[in-house]
Amino acid sequence: xxxxxxxxxxxxxxxxxxxxxxxxxxxxxxxxxxxxxxxxxxxxxxxxxxxxxxxxxxxxxxxxxxxxxxxxxxxxxxxxxxxxxxxxxxxxxxxxxxxxxxxxxxxxxxxxxxxx
Amino acid sequence: xxxxxxxxxxxxxxxxxxxxxxxxxxxxxxxxxxxxxxxxxxxxxxxxxxxxxxxxxxxxxxxxxxxxxxxxxxxxxxxxxxxxxxxxxxxxxxxxxxxxxxxxxxxxxx
Numbered sequence: 290x291x292x293x294x295x296x297x298x299x300x301x302x303x304x305x306x307x308x309x310x311x312x313x314x315x316x317x318x319x320x321x322x323x324x325x326x327x328x329x330x331x332x333x334x335x336x337x338x339x340x341x342x343x344x345x346x347x348x349x350x351x352x353x354x355x356x357x358x359x360x361x362x363x364x365x366x367x368x369x370x371x372x373x374x375x376x377x378x379x380x381x382x383x384x385x386x387x388x389x390x391x392x393x394x395x396x397x398x399x400x401x402x403x404x405x
Numbered sequence: 406x407x408x409x410x411x412x413x414x415x416x417x418x419x420x421x422x423x424x425x426x427x428x429x430x431x432x433x434x435x436x437x438x439x440x441x442x443x444x445x446x447x448x449x450x451x452x453x454x455x456x457x458x459x460x461x462x463x464x465x466x467x468x469x470x471x472x473x474x475x476x477x478x479x480x481x482x483x484x485x486x487x488x489x490x491x492x493x494x495x496x497x498x499x500x501x502x503x504x505x506x507x508x509x510x511x512x513x514x515x
Contacts, residue, residue, distance in 0.1 A: 293448070322503075329414075329507070329508075330507055330508070331409075331495050331497070331505030331506050331507050331508050332449070332495075332505050333505070334502050334503065337502070345502060380448055380449070382448075382449075392437050392439075392454060392456055392499065393451055393454065394451075394503060395451075396441075396448035396449040396450070397448050398446070398447055398448045399446075399447075399448055401446075
């Protein structure tokens with residue numbers, strides 16, 4: 290079974306530029322999460338989708354961050370415009386949802402973003 | 406609200422020695438508790454989890470953890486460290502969303 294895929298793996302941009310990250314969850318997983326992991330800290334949830342609907346986006350800085358999950362499969366996370374403090378690893382995770390193990394989240398390798 | 410505190414941002418042990426990584430949690434509801442491991446430039450991998458039932462939980466790679474409600478702890482142990490155990494370890498609590506501790510980096514000396 291293929292794991293969670295993310296791209297790109299690394300991205301370097303200038304502040305005020307825009308950037309987008311892509312995530313393909315494990316096949317059949319209804320729930321998808323985006324986390325931000327700042328160096329030296331644990332991951333922090335940004336947004337949670339159940340199929341193509343948003344369950345929790347309370348920690349998403351909506352003035353600059355946006356995310357979508359069209360068709361309930363792949364998802365993109367966008368930052369526009371980027372700030373220096375957005376430098377972090379962005380992790381995508383998925384979970385079967387109500388059809389399976391609802392507790393365990395399966396993580397992708399992450400996208401490492403550096404904002405200069 | 407849930408929170409997690411991991412005691413010690415860095416732990417160093419000798420190969421073959423006991424590994425003990427400490428985690429205390431706060432939760433207003435019966436918690437689900439997790440330990441994840443993160444190797445360099447990789448995502449997080451589940452080591453073990455406690456949901457209900459037996460309080461001593463065994464995970465992958467010889468790790469285990471014990472849920473102690475009276476101490477609000479979920480410490481991770483391994484009897485004998487191996488060089489391949491060197492990584493970042495995260496304790497997490499779930500009572501809705503998954504809340505992670507700040508992580509403990511484990512170094513293993515030969």
